[in-house]
Amino acid sequence: MVHPKGDMATKSAAKGDLKAGREPATDQEQKALLKKRADRRSRWIWRLAGYVFFIGIWQFSSTYLVEDFILPPPLTILETMQEIVTSGLLVTHFGATLEKIAIGFSLAFIIGAFIGILMGMNRWWEAFFSDWVLILMTTPGLIFVLVSTMVFGLSYIGPIVAVVITGFPYVAVNLVEGVKAAPKDLTDMARSYNVSRARLIRHVIIPFLAPFIFTAIRYGFSIAWKVATLTEVIGGNEGIGFMMRREFQSFSMAGFLSWALLFFAFALFLERIVLQRQIDRFFRWRPEVTS
């Protein structure tokens, strides 16, 4: 059972071509290298074809099929995006949203990690928390956004509370799995050699839990984004969500799509580039996986 995102995480973490750049020694290796290159080329061609196809459809339908206010052409969106960036609106509103996420998610991570470890180590605590964790994960974030907006009004605390409540179960669930799967063979080995507890945690437990922690961060982070924006859509006076609501209320499809795409691009950038770099650094020890 693949949760799509988790799966992609491991795949991309396992990438990294150790063989690239080495001189091919034999004829066979040379052939394999050539084939690899051809494969890579065709992959990019098909990928590119995908982009051309979709943007073509978009351009075509906005020119011939529907009015501009329903689907503005790609170029208009680009122009609007550029306007948002150059006017400084981007920095103001992204900053406002990011701040809420940073505070909310840090709290969510601490709480989630604590509960997750407790649940993983003890069946009683697992029973105590498991229903709530399940409920919090399956309830639409909107609910918590509405309740926290009602309780805290437009103040700063509301969004953060919403982010914490929706984010921590994801952290907890991932850590439960990690703690439960703890490598008994390695901890036993350490015990037979009288390795100290601090060293055990640093060299065995943390490296083992790392993938679970990264998955937790990934999930929790993407939830935090969505909930933080949602609080702004429901009742905020700054932030990405607030701008999206403004464009929505004035029926400006171009403005709305621009903000949505910028939001999306930025989230993707943080997740794929910033976080991925950390993950890759951490997983240097993994042997190359050939697909």
Added chain:
Amino acid sequence: MPRGLRRFWRSTRTARAISIVSFLVGWQLLIPLLPTALIPTPFEVGEFMWAELRADTLAPETVYQAFATSLRRLVTGFGIALLIGIPIGLLMGLFKRVEEFLHDFVVVGLAMPSLVWALIAAMWFGFVERSSIITVILASVTFVIINVSEGVRAVPKDLLDMGRAYGTSDLHRVRHVVLPSLMPFLFASLRYGLANGWKGLVLAEIYASTSGAGWTIRFWYDARRAQGVIGYALFFMIFALLAERLVFRRLSDRVFRWRPSQDQPPPEAEGSVQVNI
């Protein structure tokens, strides 16, 4: 402490009960600390929910009608998403070219907040039934696609070869090898797709509908009736829990009968029990 009592405290059922009680007590204690007078006590919320369950309500729709409407939209939308997603997923899993062609767009669809789908659908179609259903489709179809295509790629080639070596028919192999190995993936698409579709649906109902559970929660929100919002929030949770217990768990137990039981791990696997969350 006598042994029976200790066992009672240690049992997981007791843990569950204590967890519910402490939640209610914590809530009651928290109310005076909150910066608003709007928040009701658990009792008030209970009263509201009981009235709703007796179909005695100020809202235009009873809780039964509201959830029935939403459920209908969810099922319709997800049904269409399956019809679209399964063929695309099969193609992506079978042909590398198709996968390369579509991959990035599917990923975008997976990661896009359902809020964006809901608002786009609202802007496009306005206050009509279609907006909600299309939101469900957009929010769930990529989950179907990605899981089906992963599933196709995970079909065990060695077992297919084994089947071929024994001269079984194509149909036989599809039924006994391909489908069973696809099941976990279809199941995952059902679970994640429905969850995400449901989230999108509620938002779509808030912004582009005049009926359904999402719209009713907005009704209470606009009326500043907190017990309505919280009561409905609890209805949502109960709904999700029922869906998990009555539908998903049963379905998964049935589909995965062949798997070793998760409740009784083999002795050597002590401490590595699967999580049932």
Added chain:
Amino acid sequence: MASIKVQSLRKEFVTSDSTVVALENASFEASGHVFVSIVGPSGCGKSTLLNILSGIETPTSGIAEITEGDKKARNGYVFQAARLLPWRTVMDNLLFVQKDRDAETRERCQRYLEMVDLGHTANKYPGQLSGGMQQRVGIARAFSIEPDVLLMDEPFSHLDAITGRSLRKELHHIWMETRKTVLFVTHDVGEAVELSNRMVIFGQGGRLREDMKIDLPFPRDPADDAVALTKANVLRTFEELDLVAS
């Protein structure tokens, strides 16, 4: 001189619905430069005995201790699977079990890596080594703490026959050189005859059934008549004791 003492040892595992006895009234002693093989069918509590001696598990009753003079001895444990930390380099894996991590310790670790011919892999990750090489790292790790006693739990059973054979030769060589006390668990009678000068046989339910000396000159070649004969004799004893899994 290290000495191993096991007396009336009993170990039970309690699961939710039953109690399994892994060891029952086991007693034996060993000390000095000996190579003791513990042989028996699967599930006879051989590995449990090593786990208790190494401190991973605690006995239900009885005594199991390894002493050096009058203090607790240091044990080097070689497991069935190498049990290396996949996220640490080979050198860091050796350093992981050391008390200190100074230059001298590093040098010692390097020396023991060279002893198993793996000096060049110090900066590699275990995932980049073959199964046999990983097992050799495990052996180097056990020696690198300069143990008083070496505990080995079927260390060659996961390897192919050829690799296993060359590692057995290597192990015998190291044992002759370092003169350690070795406790070697295996289910392979041939391996036990080839390596050890004493053999302790366990039966089902963790009962000690036989304790015999093997007085053959080293090095022993499995194809050698005397070695093959001893192996056949031991196997016959197995049958007489009704130890062969039915």
